[in-house]
Amino acid sequence: MIRFEGVSRRYGDRAVVDRVTLEVPTGSICVLLGESGSGKSTLMRMVNRLVEPSAGRVLVSGRDVAQAEPEALRRGIGYVIQSVGLFPHWRVAENIATVPRLLGWAPERAAARVDELLALVGLEPERFRARFPHELSGGQAQRVGLARALAADPPLLLMDEPFSALDPGTRRDLQAELRRIHASTGKTILFVTHDVEEALALADHLAVLEEGRLAAHGRPARVLEDGSDRSVRRLFGEESLAFHRLGTLPAARLARDEDAEDGLPVLPAAASLKQALMLMLEQGADRLAVPAEAGFPGGTLHWADLVRAA
Amino acid sequence: MSRPLLWLLAQAAAFLLALWAAPRAEGLWRWLFPGIARPVWESQGWFTLLGEHLMLSLGAAAIAGAIGLGAGILATRPGGQRLRPLLDAVFSLAQAIPPVAVIALALPLLGFGAAPTLLALVLYASLPVMRGAVAGLDAVPPGVLDAARGTGMGRAGILARVELPLALPVIQAGLRVAVVLSIATTAVGAVAGAQCLGTPIVTGLANGNMAWVAQGAVFTAWLALLADRALRLVLARSTG
Numbered sequence: 001m002i003r004f005e006g007v008s009r010r011y012g013d014r015a016v017v018d019r020v021t022l023e024v025p026t027g028s029i030c031v032l033l034g035e036s037g038s039g040k041s042t043l044m045r046m047v048n049r050l051v052e053p054s055a056g057r058v059l060v061s062g063r064d065v066a067q068a069e070p071e072a073l074r075r076g077i078g079y080v081i082q083s084v085g086l087f088p089h090w091r092v093a094e095n096i097a098t099v100p101r102l103l104g105w106a107p108e109r110a111a112a113r114v115d116e117l118l119a120l121v122g123l124e125p126e127r128f129r130a131r132f133p134h135e136l137s138g139g140q141a142q143r144v145g146l147a148r149a150l151a152a153d154p155p156l157l158l159m160d161e162p163f164s165a166l167d168p169g170t171r172r173d174l175q176a177e178l179r180r181i182h183a184s185t186g187k188t189i190l191f192v193t194h195d196v197e198e199a200l201a202l203a204d205h206l207a208v209l210e211e212g213r214l215a216a217h218g219r220p221a222r223v224l225e226d227g228s229d230r231s232v233r234r235l236f237g238e239e240s241l242a243f244h245r246l247g248t249l250p251a252a253r254l255a256r257d258e259d260a261e262d263g264l265p266v267l268p269a270a271a272s273l274k275q276a277l278m279l280m281l282e283q284g285a286d287r288l289a290v291p292a293e294a295g296f297p298g299g300t301l302h303w304a305d306l307v308r309a310a
Numbered sequence: 311m312s313r314p315l316l317w318l319l320a321q322a323a324a325f326l327l328a329l330w331a332a333p334r335a336e337g338l339w340r341w342l343f344p345g346i347a348r349p350v351w352e353s354q355g356w357f358t359l360l361g362e363h364l365m366l367s368l369g370a371a372a373i374a375g376a377i378g379l380g381a382g383i384l385a386t387r388p389g390g391q392r393l394r395p396l397l398d399a400v401f402s403l404a405q406a407i408p409p410v411a412v413i414a415l416a417l418p419l420l421g422f423g424a425a426p427t428l429l430a431l432v433l434y435a436s437l438p439v440m441r442g443a444v445a446g447l448d449a450v451p452p453g454v455l456d457a458a459r460g461t462g463m464g465r466a467g468i469l470a471r472v473e474l475p476l477a478l479p480v481i482q483a484g485l486r487v488a489v490v491l492s493i494a495t496t497a498v499g500a501v502a503g504a505q506c507l508g509t510p511i512v513t514g515l516a517n518g519n520m521a522w523v524a525q526g527a528v529f530t531a532w533l534a535l536l537a538d539r540a541l542r543l544v545l546a547r548s549t550g
Contacts, residue, residue: 050459074462085457089475098461148461158460 001026001156001188002047007056008212009042016042018212019056025205026155029182029189033199033235034209040192041160043209047190048077048158060156075099078149078157078187082164084141086133092118092144093129099152117147122177139170146178150185159191163198175201196236200247208232221248242310247274252290254309255299260289267301269293273309276301314543321539325532329356332525339521349521351510356529363506363533366424367496370431371489378436378488379481382443383469394444401440404433409495413502427499427506434495435488442484446477479545486541494534497526507533 002024009017017039024030032040045051046058049070058065065073086095093114094101100110115125121143133141142162149157163171175198182189193199199206200220207217210231216223223232224245236244252269265283267276267290276288280303292298332351339349381401385394412430420426450473458468474481497508507530514522 048460050456071462071464074460076462079457079460081453081456081460083451083453083456085451085453085455085460087454087458087472088451098463102462102467145457 001028001061002030002190003059004043004046005057005059007043007046007053007058009039009046009051010054015212017046017053020209020212020214021056022207022214022217024188024190026188027186028204029179029191029202030205030207031199031203032190032192032207032209033194033196033203035194035235037211038209039212040194040209044158044160044190044192047156048074048079050074075102075152076154076156078151078154080142080145080149080157080159080162082161084133084145086136086141086144086148088133090132091129092131092133092136095133095144096147096151098148103152113151114147117150118144120150120181121147123147137170138166139174142166142174143177146174146181150181150187155188157187157189159189161192161194164193164195171198172201178202196244200244208235210235219248221245224248243274243277246277246306246310247272249273249309251276251288251301252293252296252299254305255290255301256305257297257299260287260291260298260300264289264300266291269296269298273306276306280306318536318539318543321536325529325536328532329360329529332356332529339525343521343524346519346521348519351522351525353513354505354509359505359507359509360529360533362504363493363496363508363530366427366499366504366506367431367492368489370428370496371435371485371492373428374432374435374488374492375439375485377432378439378441378484379443381436381440382447382481385440385444386447397440401437405437407433409434409498410501413498417502422503424499424504426502427496427504430498431492431495435492438487438491439481439484442481442487443477446480446484447473449480450476482545486538486545489541490534490538493537494530497530 002022004020004022007017007020008015020039020043032044034040042051046053047060047065049065049068052066060073060077087098093111096114096117097105097110100113105113114129118125118128123140123143128136128140128144133144136144145162149159163174166174178189179202181187191202193202203220205218206220206223208215208223208229208231215231216229224236224241233241249272251267251271251273254273255269265279265285265288267279267288269290270293279288280286286303288301290296290299290301333356336350339346343349378401381397384390385397409430412433413426416426416429420429454472454476455468458472463471496504496506497511499506500508500512507526510522510526511530514520514524514526
């Protein structure tokens with residue numbers, strides 16, 4: 001879907017993005033993770049040409065974005081930012097319909113789309129469509145921001161620290177919501193964050209950036225597995241690396257094929273080993289029952305196996 | 311109708327009534343200025359002077375508005391940032407020259423009458439409009455501009471549909487200052503022979519007739535205050 005080919009961005013002598021080559025598979029959530037100044041936002045903003053690369057090229061669906069007319073390109077790519085950037089003088093419905101209006105949709109079609117999107121992001125259309133942005137909480141505003149980005153049904157979404165300014169609870173709600181929306185729409189999402197937990201909660205594909213260079217990339221489990229890379233260890237924290245690694249591994253795979261005893265705490269098969277560990281700690285148990293689910297026959301997860309896996 | 315609006319209408323009515331009554335109140339003027347032989351201003355009608363005064367000052371404010379807004383937009387474009395100190399210096403200089411000096415300097419070129427007055431007023435009133443436009447446009451949140459670009463709006467679209475509407479309250483405040491300055495300053499045009507509420511002041515000064523001076527001065531100040539109130543009220547409604 002997106003290919004960065006040897007992309008650099010220099011300001012004077014300083015390379016903010018330094019020869020990055022990266023492929024984002026269609027339909028995946030790719031998280032660009034790095035500290036501030038690592039070049040992750042700059043890299044993302046090259047996709048819709050808010051920043052032009054000094055060298056290299058960016059391909060979207062096989063086409064070099066430098067050949068595209070910037071405004072037309074941007075109307076075909078959803079864009080969500082940390083400060084939300086809702087237009088304060090427009091109502092929620094007008095904000096969401098920004099791109100449809102630019103594309104010249106008929107008003108009825110745009111209005112129907114607005115209601116559909118409000119429902120998708122978990123806001124009741126009747127209650128919210130006529131509100132102004134200042135009448136929304138931070139979480140509601142970012143839901144509207146997400147709906148605006150999805151309005152013209154673009155295949156690709158760019159999200160620049162969209163949840164970083166929200167309270168932790170709201171942030172986790174929106175992360176879950178995003179996973180749900182991603183599962184139901186199959187969009188390709190390029191997601192920028194500096195938050196390790198958030199990256200692991202969302203990423204199908206993880207790219208770690210440090211000082212403009214791509215330090216590691218791949219499936220999260222793989223990135224943490226050969227956590228030999230110094231910058232990855234630093235970012236995730238040397239002492240908690242094993243803990244984060246557990247978060248990338250599915251619990252079901254380690255469960256022994258034996259019927260669980262009655263009275264054991266129950267862990268859903270889709271849970272990660274990190275969730276398994278938390279449940280064991282909370283319940284004071286060294287075994288967990290993992291009930292059968294589609295594609296999984298059921299079994300028991302042992303503390304000893306979990307510790308070995310980390 | 312709201313109370314502030316009723317109050318404003320009452321004040322406007324009082325002003326017009328005073329203009330109507332001025333030539334008819336010979337007794338009042340004689341009592342106030344006992345030493346003056348002809349204290350009543352009869353050369354022109356007060357309403358004629360008011361009309362000319364408003365034409366001059368509103369015309370000047372409209373021109374100053376267009377120039378100031380244009381300069382403000384230019385100074386806030388990415389390519390115009392470098393022009394900003396220059397524009398600010400030019401507009402500040404234009405305002406720093408007293409209108410009466412501008413009129414004196416322009417007389418040989420533009421002759422007597424409305425033209426030099428208009429020039430002086432435009433130079434005087436452009437700065438607040440530009441300052442207001444720059445402040446208003448600068449205050450548009452960067453996140454909003456980023457979102458506008460990111461959603462694929464063009465430059466002109468962003469200016470017309472996002473920046474100007476958001477900057478409007480501050481731009482209007484600048485325009486209000488320009489209108490009030492212009493109305494208050496138009497009286498100076500009388501020295502160049504422009505017909506306005508300043509005409510009795512200048513004529514009175516030349517003839518040692520303090521009654522005419524006082525009447526012209528009172529009506530000029532009154533009109534400026536009235537315009538300030540009216541604009542505040544109208545603008546508060548349109549943005550509230």
